[in-house]
Amino acid sequence: MLTDILAPTHWTDCYQCGKCTAGCPVAASLDMAPNQVVRALQLGNFEKAMTSDAIWACVSCQTCSTRCPQSVDCAGIMDALREVSLRCGLASPAQQSVVAFQNAFLNNIRRNGRLDEIELIAEFKLRALSSERSLRFLFKDAGLAPQLQKRGKLHLRGKKVNDRALVRRIFERCGDGK
Amino acid sequence: MKLAYYPGCALHGSSNDYEQSLRMCLGKLEVEPQEIKEWICCGATAAHALNHKLSIALPARNLALAEQQGFEELLAPCPMCSMQLLKAAKLMDEDARLRADISTVIEGEVSGCVRVLNLIQVFQRIGLDRIKPAVKKPLADFKPACYYGCLLTRPPDVVKFDDPEQPSSMEAIMAVLGAKPVDWNFRTECCGAGMTMAKEATVLELSRRILADAQQHGANCLVTACPMCHVNLDMKQHDIEQHSGAAFAMPVYYLTDVVGLAFGISAEELGIDRHFVT
Numbered sequence A: 001m002l003t004d005i006l007a008p009t010h011w012t013d014c015y016q017c018g019k020c021t022a023g024c025p026v027a028a029s030l031d032m033a034p035n036q037v038v039r040a041l042q043l044g045n046f047e048k049a050m051t052s053d054a055i056w057a058c059v060s061c062q063t064c065s066t067r068c069p070q071s072v073d074c075a076g077i078m079d080a081l082r083e084v085s086l087r088c089g090l091a092s093p094a095q096q097s098v099v100a101f102q103n104a105f106l107n108n109i110r111r112n113g114r115l116d117e118i119e120l121i122a123e124f125k126l127r128a129l130s131s132e133r134s135l136r137f138l139f140k141d142a143g144l145a146p147q148l149q150k151r152g153k154l155h156l157r158g159k160k161v162n163d164r165a166l167v168r169r170i171f172e173r174c175g176d177g178k
Numbered sequence B: 001m002k003l004a005y006y007p008g009c010a011l012h013g014s015s016n017d018y019e020q021s022l023r024m025c026l027g028k029l030e031v032e033p034q035e036i037k038e039w040i041c042c043g044a045t046a047a048h049a050l051n052h053k054l055s056i057a058l059p060a061r062n063l064a065l066a067e068q069q070g071f072e073e074l075l076a077p078c079p080m081c082s083m084q085l086l087k088a089a090k091l092m093d094e095d096a097r098l099r100a101d102i103s104t105v106i107e108g109e110v111s112g113c114v115r116v117l118n119l120i121q122v123f124q125r126i127g128l129d130r131i132k133p134a135v136k137k138p139l140a141d142f143k144p145a146c147y148y149g150c151l152l153t154r155p156p157d158v159v160k161f162d163d164p165e166q167p168s169s170m171e172a173i174m175a176v177l178g179a180k181p182v183d184w185n186f187r188t189e190c191c192g193a194g195m196t197m198a199k200e201a202t203v204l205e206l207s208r209r210i211l212a213d214a215q216q217h218g219a220n221c222l223v224t225a226c227p228m229c230h231v232n233l234d235m236k237q238h239d240i241e242q243h244s245g246a247a248f249a250m251p252v253y254y255l256t257d258v259v260g261l262a263f264g265i266s267a268e269e270l271g272i273d274r275h276f277v278t
Helices: A002-009 A019-023 A034-042 A046-050 A063-067 A074-087 A093-112 A117-132 A135-139 A144-150 A164-173 B016-028 B044-050 B052-068 B079-094 B096-106 B119-126 B128-134 B169-177 B200-216 B227-235 B237-244 B255-262
Strands: B073-075 B115-117 B144-147 B221-224 B252-254
Touching (some): A002 A074, A019 A034, A063 A074, A093 A164, A093 B044, A117 A135, A164 B096, B016 B252, B044 B079, B052 B079, B119 B128, B119 B169, B144 B169, B169 B255, B200 B221, B221 B227, B221 B255
Parallel strands (some): B221 B252
8 A cells, every 4th residue: 555655756766865865954853864764665664664753744845856866756755654654543643743733634624625724723732732731732822813813814714615515525535534 | 817816725814914915916917816716725735745635636626616717827826725736737637547536536627728827927927027117116125035935946847937946036026126135045945834833843943044044145024925934934933033042023025015015005005014023
């Protein structure tokens, strides 16, 4: 399954020049550098890559894929690893905040068709609370609300699309029919 | 110029100052982008990170809507949206089976006839020779650091726009406005993107580096065409300063703000008074 989804990324062509890692804006804080993630795959150590923190810390800036002399789509590899890691329940517990945010985002779109920012923040905070375990985290951004309100940037209810049933059908057909 | 408009979630959410600025600015050039009816979210990072098929289907649905509504050109001012739309179109162009599959998923056809444009491309399409005569107040005091971020130029095989390492299209527009863009190093570095809530520390550090480099190179403002970059560099700037001890007080403008100011539109009409750093 993982190798199928990885196929378009040309992951086997990597010759470990390290250019991806040299340009990666978050490389210094990763448990595995981008080239190490690719190497783990080449050595058949799929689980090591899928349980890494790195795949969730990646900011999807596309610098690695842009600079790769072998046209390996390293950012695409990160996407594939995140998708399969989540499906197999292998996502790093230390990265639950990112996982919670991305899940909350997709749930929001499934329900509304478009993003409802307040709903997103509320769902994200509640989902992430179990791993962050602090009230400080829960209310950290609350001070922003009046600031946004003052600037006409706070929308208590987002505009939903009319045909939300179609949006749900699209999600179901993509294997996400919660 | 008949132009479809795909605002995306940000421009209808907390980045609605970008939409205000864009409508005011393009209005002066007699371009009125028409919002695609029933558009849905492109899925952004959440879709491409968690569900590859969804990351094609969601943008494809919007391309199908634009086609059905008779458009041939589409403005997606958010670089994340425009990249996702272009990526879906490219993947379907390369794979007839995928195109058929996606058309079943979204209950609509995407023939591929709609040309997706980012904001800079719309200015290029209008023509810098038409923008120049509209300049009423040349921006002689502006020394902007033109900030492209990630997705205007990357991945290059998808967006096919400007140079991914040394872009210059925004600087060309600045020159027409009479501004003096600075030469600096962080034009295509990442601001931390959608990690604003989930990994704040990443955003604080990556955005700090961008502000610091712009400041070191003598910029007195940043110019961006991305709503997410604007959030991280403007809304979070106070947090960045508190966290790092640096002092920037660097205004961050949308590209349409700067063009609009040069056209003589007021800061209030453009929504610049709604930014955090003013």
